Amino acid sequence: MSIAIGPLVGSNTLKKDFSKLFGAFGFILGLYFGSKFMDVTFKSLFPQSNMYILLGISATILIFIIAQIARAPLSLTMVLTGIGFGYTFSKGIFSTLEIKIIIMWIIAPLSGFYFAYILMKFYNMLKIKNIWRGLKIIKILIIIFSFFSSFTLGENTLGLLYSIAGFSTVNFILFSISILIGSYFLSESVLRRIGFEFYLMRYSTGLISSIISSILVEIATIFGIPLSNTQTMTLGIVGSGYALKTKIFNLKPLKKIFVVWIISPLLGILFGFLFTYI
Numbered sequence: 001m002s003i004a005i006g007p008l009v010g011s012n013t014l015k016k017d018f019s020k021l022f023g024a025f026g027f028i029l030g031l032y033f034g035s036k037f038m039d040v041t042f043k044s045l046f047p048q049s050n051m052y053i054l055l056g057i058s059a060t061i062l063i064f065i066i067a068q069i070a071r072a073p074l075s076l077t078m079v080l081t082g083i084g085f086g087y088t089f090s091k092g093i094f095s096t097l098e099i100k101i102i103i104m105w106i107i108a109p110l111s112g113f114y115f116a117y118i119l120m121k122f123y124n125m126l127k128i129k130n131i132w133r134g135l136k137i138i139k140i141l142i143i144i145f146s147f148f149s150s151f152t153l154g155e156n157t158l159g160l161l162y163s164i165a166g167f168s169t170v171n172f173i174l175f176s177i178s179i180l181i182g183s184y185f186l187s188e189s190v191l192r193r194i195g196f197e198f199y200l201m202r203y204s205t206g207l208i209s210s211i212i213s214s215i216l217v218e219i220a221t222i223f224g225i226p227l228s229n230t231q232t233m234t235l236g237i238v239g240s241g242y243a244l245k246t247k248i249f250n251l252k253p254l255k256k257i258f259v260v261w262i263i264s265p266l267l268g269i270l271f272g273f274l275f276t277y278i
Contacts (some may be wrong), residue, residue, distance in 0.1 A: 030154020042163035045084025075228035082265035086272020109231040116239030145210035209236030
């Protein structure tokens with residue numbers, strides 16, 4: 001939730017509580033319409049073992065608790081996929097899917113930074129005659145792309161979880177309830193970090209980071225590749241902010257986020273590797 005609506009809240013386009021519900025609705029729609037893209041990935045990375053999957057989910061929750069305490073926007077995608085990697089590595093399997101995922105994990109955040117930087121430079125060169133009308137249009141676009149970002153997260157990250165749980169009406173209802181509870185009550189601290197603590201987010205930075213992140217994740221989803229919204233959105237925010245003349249950043253939370261990004265998939269791989277011997 002912090003990643004999907006961080007720009008929406010940080011740019012003060014919509015009120016925080018309404019933005020949470022707005023994002024949750026996008027998650028649920030994405031889960032319903034697009035989660036099938038991730039089913040092949042789940043079957044390729046994870047063994048069809050209920051015990052292994054239970055251990056994997058338990059490890060993911062543990063890592064997320066640590067990230068919540070650190071107030072770092074951790075990627076569920078990277079943790080879960082890392083656990084799947086750990087299993088395939090223990091069996092001596094390394095398919096083209098793993099290669100594609102690793103390449104996408106490297107290219108996507110770098111692309112997010114680069115394209116956000118370029119778009120912000122282009123935006124700064126535009127001369128908007130009617131400023132108030134221009135701001136109104138930008139606010140509408142932020143709302144649209146924040147919703148699209150929520151939708152893609154529902155397809156990709158939550159779609160991977162839904163594939164693990166199994167497609168059924170009961171599971172969809174349980175997922176929807178969990179989305180509403182988690183989005184509204186548990187996203188507050190990380191939402192502040194994304195929306196406010198890097199630097200004072202403007203309408204333009206919120207819009208550009210949402211556009212870049214949602215497009216990259218949607219492309220990855222179509223190809224069945226689990227991709228971190230956390231990476232693409234955060235680097236989009238940094239890229240668009242760096243293009244501004246002020247360049248004022250609070251690097252302390254950013255450094256902590258980078259450390260968590262490196263540690264989380266490695267922990268996932270370690271747990272996934274060890275689980276095969278339990």
